Amino acid sequence: MNILLERQSRKPIYLQIRDRISHLIKSGALKSGDRLPSIRALAESLQVNKLTIIEAYSVLEADGIVSARQGSGYFVNSLSLQSTKLESTFSPAQNVTILEPGKSSFYDMYTPLVQAKTQLGIINLGYGYPHPPKDINLIARRALRQENPDIFFSHDMPQGQLTLCKQIAQMLVQQGLEVFPENLIITNGSQQGLSLAINYYVKPGDWVIVEAPTYYGAISILENLGARIIGIPMTAEGINLELLEQYLHSHRPKLIYTISTFHNPTGLTTTQAHRQELLALAEKYECPILEDNAYEGLAFQPVPAPIKALDKNDLVIYLSTFSKTLMPGLRVGYMVVTGKHYQAIIERKLLHDLHTSSISQAIVSEYLASGHYRRHLSRLRTENLQSRNTMLQALEREFPDEARWTVPTGGLFLWVQLPDNIPIQTIRNEAFAQNVYLACGSAFFPDKQGYPAMRLTFCLPQEEIEQGISIVGKLLKKYISRGHERISNYQPLAHSI
Numbered sequence: 001m002n003i004l005l006e007r008q009s010r011k012p013i014y015l016q017i018r019d020r021i022s023h024l025i026k027s028g029a030l031k032s033g034d035r036l037p038s039i040r041a042l043a044e045s046l047q048v049n050k051l052t053i054i055e056a057y058s059v060l061e062a063d064g065i066v067s068a069r070q071g072s073g074y075f076v077n078s079l080s081l082q083s084t085k086l087e088s089t090f091s092p093a094q095n096v097t098i099l100e101p102g103k104s105s106f107y108d109m110y111t112p113l114v115q116a117k118t119q120l121g122i123i124n125l126g127y128g129y130p131h132p133p134k135d136i137n138l139i140a141r142r143a144l145r146q147e148n149p150d151i152f153f154s155h156d157m158p159q160g161q162l163t164l165c166k167q168i169a170q171m172l173v174q175q176g177l178e179v180f181p182e183n184l185i186i187t188n189g190s191q192q193g194l195s196l197a198i199n200y201y202v203k204p205g206d207w208v209i210v211e212a213p214t215y216y217g218a219i220s221i222l223e224n225l226g227a228r229i230i231g232i233p234m235t236a237e238g239i240n241l242e243l244l245e246q247y248l249h250s251h252r253p254k255l256i257y258t259i260s261t262f263h264n265p266t267g268l269t270t271t272q273a274h275r276q277e278l279l280a281l282a283e284k285y286e287c288p289i290l291e292d293n294a295y296e297g298l299a300f301q302p303v304p305a306p307i308k309a310l311d312k313n314d315l316v317i318y319l320s321t322f323s324k325t326l327m328p329g330l331r332v333g334y335m336v337v338t339g340k341h342y343q344a345i346i347e348r349k350l351l352h353d354l355h356t357s358s359i360s361q362a363i364v365s366e367y368l369a370s371g372h373y374r375r376h377l378s379r380l381r382t383e384n385l386q387s388r389n390t391m392l393q394a395l396e397r398e399f400p401d402e403a404r405w406t407v408p409t410g411g412l413f414l415w416v417q418l419p420d421n422i423p424i425q426t427i428r429n430e431a432f433a434q435n436v437y438l439a440c441g442s443a444f445f446p447d448k449q450g451y452p453a454m455r456l457t458f459c460l461p462q463e464e465i466e467q468g469i470s471i472v473g474k475l476l477k478k479y480i481s482r483g484h485e486r487i488s489n490y491q492p493l494a495h496s497i
Contacts, residue, residue, distance in 0.1 A: 001037055003046060013048055017056035022065055025076055036066060036074040061378050064300060064385030077386065089404040090236050090266065092417055092451055096243055097212050097231030099446040101205065101223070123468040126439030128412035128457035130298075131383070132327050133367075133376045143366040144359070156355040159346050160186025160334070164361050167368040168334055175296065176305025177318065183338050185346060186356045190294050190321035190333035195221055196348050197290050197317050198255070200341065202227050207253040211239045213415075213444030213453070215264045215292065218257055223446075231446040234263070236406075238270035241277055248285040255288050261303050262295035262411025265444045265455035269409060272304040279310050289316045294333075297325040297377055299410035300385045314339030322364050324412065325377060330360040384412065384459055391458040391465050398473030400480050412459045415441070418452040419480060427475045428454075436468045 003020045005013060024030045036042070039057070043050040057074050060066045066074045133139075159165070165181035172179055187193040194217065202208055204226030210218065212231030222229055230251060232243050239258060247253070258278065260270045270278075282289050291307050297320075308318035321333035337345055367373035391414065395405055404417040418424065418441075428438045441453025454472075458465060 001042065001045070005046060005048075014052045014055040014059065017042075017046070017048075017053065018059045021056070021060060025065055030076050032076050034076045035072070036076070038073055058375075058378050061382050064382050064389075067382055077382075088236055088268075088407045090268075090406045090415065090417055091404060092233060092235075094233045094235070094240055094243065096233065096247065097229070097446045097450075099223075099229040099231065101226040101228055121435050122437055123435060123460070123464045123471075124437045125454075125456050125460070125468050125472070126437050128455075128459060129323070129328050130325060130380055130412070130459060133372070135372055135376075136327065136363075139366050139370065139372055140363050142370070143362040156358050156361075158185075158350040158355050160184065160356060161358070161361045161365065164365045164368075165334075167365060171368065172336070177309045177336065179336050179338075183336050183342065185335040185337060185342075185349060186361060187321075187333040187335060187349070188353060188356050189323050189328070189331045190292065190319045191217055192349075192352065193319040193321075193333050193335045194218055194290070194292065196345050196352070197319070197335065198222060198225065198227075198257075200345055200348060201255045201288055201290070203254075206255075207251045208255045208257065209244065209247060209253045209287075210257045210446060211259065211263070212446060213265055213441060213450060214257065214446075215259065216443045218292070219444075219446055222257075229446040234266055234268065236268070238263075238268060238274045239278070241274070241281065244278070245281050245285075248281060248287060252285065253287055255290055256282055257290045257292065258307070259292050259294075260307055261293045262298065262408055262413075264295065264411075265413055265439075265441070266415040267406045267408025267411050267413045268415075269303055275304060275307045276310060279307055279316070282315055283313060287315075290319070291316055292319045294319070294321045294324045295411040296320060298381060298384060298412065300381060300388075301409050303410065308336055311338070314341065317341065325380065326364065326367065326373065330357075330363060332356060332360050332364045381410070384410075387458045387460060387462060387465060388414070390462040391456065391469065394466050394469035395473075398470050400473070400477045402480055403476065412457050413455050414458065416454050416456060418454070418476070420452065422452045422476070422479055424452045424454065427472070427479060430475055431472050434471050436471050438472065 003017060005016050009016065021036070036057070037045070039050050039053045043053045057066065061068060065077060067077055068074050162181060164186060165184040168184055169179050169181045187196070198221050202222070202225060206227050207230060208222055208227045209230045209232055212233050219229065230247050230253065232239050232247065234240070260275060262269055279289065289307060293306055296303070306318055308316040318336035319333065322330060323333065335345070388408065392407065402419045406415045408414050424440050428440050431438050439455045441455065442448050442450055444450070444455065
């Protein structure tokens with residue numbers, strides 16, 4: 001393999017190797033299924049350390065270009081991107097939703113998703129969690145073999161174990177967010193972080209801005225608190241900033257809730273410019289931001305640094321979790337809180353649960369310390385990218401032309417926007433009768449209405465994706481065809497004179 005390295009270049013050697021191999025694959029010099037040189041052979045050929053080759057291959061694997069096979073080496077992926085359209089067609093109407101205080105049941109929305117996952121034979125296109133790591137038993141045993149096992153039998157600090165906070169701070173620096181361990185609060189998943197932050201900033205009757213659509217768990221917390229919600233519509237670039245400023249000016253909300261990276265449910269990621277403008281508006285109107293980036297670790301390609309990285313005035317609280325990247329059952333999330341807000345939120349957390357599970361924290365800490373977490377993420381990204389492309393190809397093949405969808409560059413979901421007046425609930429019921437579970441878009445809007453849509457998860461086996469999309473596609477075509485027939489058969493009444 002002919003790879004020329006510029007040893008005086010500022011670009012790291014491992015990235016030069018990655019770029020050259022990527023070019024060979026895209027040019028056709030390396031074909032699908034070809035085996036890459038062994039780590040030792042390529043290191044000797046290029047006269048570099050074996051760790052440099054491992055790093056280059058790991059990045060290629062994270063990019064979804066190659067895959068590692070146990071005991072056999074690295075191979076060029078067989079899934080071609082050339083046949084997949086990678087342009088989003090998402091373009092919804094820009095209607096603002098105003099919702100007075102009300103009640104919604106998070107239980108009624110959450111439990112069907114979990115129950116569907118437990119039913120044998122169900123293709124669950126609505127439930128988005130990662131495949132559990134294969135080495136969990138090994139890592140858990142290591143974590144429990146602590147030099148001081150007494151830490152598992154006594155109360156811990158409410159903000160979390162210092163070792164884990166240091167590790168997360170180091171991880172966030174790599175994402176462009178420079179924080180100190182003293183800015184971190186370990187939570188029982190990001191759901192607890194949402195509740196703590198929302199209850200800190202918002203009182204009953206306050207206005208709060210959310211994206212429409214958005215995560216229904218946040219909507220439920222706000223509604224049950226008695227907040228008044230303004231749903232600002234999403235565009236293909238993110239929340240509509242023009243409408244956002246209009247309602248910041250007219251309603252003076254107490255909080256903006258945003259998911260800037262791999263948005264749930266649309267899968268969209270905002271640009272650096274969008275993030276800067278959003279923060280500038282928040283600063284202008286002195287409105288705090290709650291940035292919920294639970295899926296940030298599942299990127300197929302580099303993403304902008306979080307909004308919190310731009311924050312100089314302690315206006316942003318940042319949330320994330322290991323539930324979407326490692327395993328949900330551990331219930332380990334974290335908040336980045338700076339300035340005067342930190343101590344106040346710590347005191348609120350202490351009243352909630354004293355502290356997050358010491359055992360769960362130790363397991364996550366061992367994953368981070370051992371390097372297993374990084375390798376696990378690399379495998380997840382590769383699997384998810386291949387599955388996403390399988391879903392995009394299935395959508396192109398099976399869904400009607402009237403459907404539009406997003407093309408996420410990471411995360412677990414994409415969003416399908418459907419024509420108006422399509423009976424999405426009926427389609428959902430008929431799909432379930434054929435063992436396919438769907439998450440209807442209405443759950444992700446403040447008024448539980450919104451436009452017809454569905455959130456689809458692509459973290460499934462490829463054969464399940466193809467089968468599930470085929471079933472749903474046939475149902476969509478059936479009902480869209482019926483709608484066209486009603487229009488063509490419509491005869492206007494004659495006007496009397």
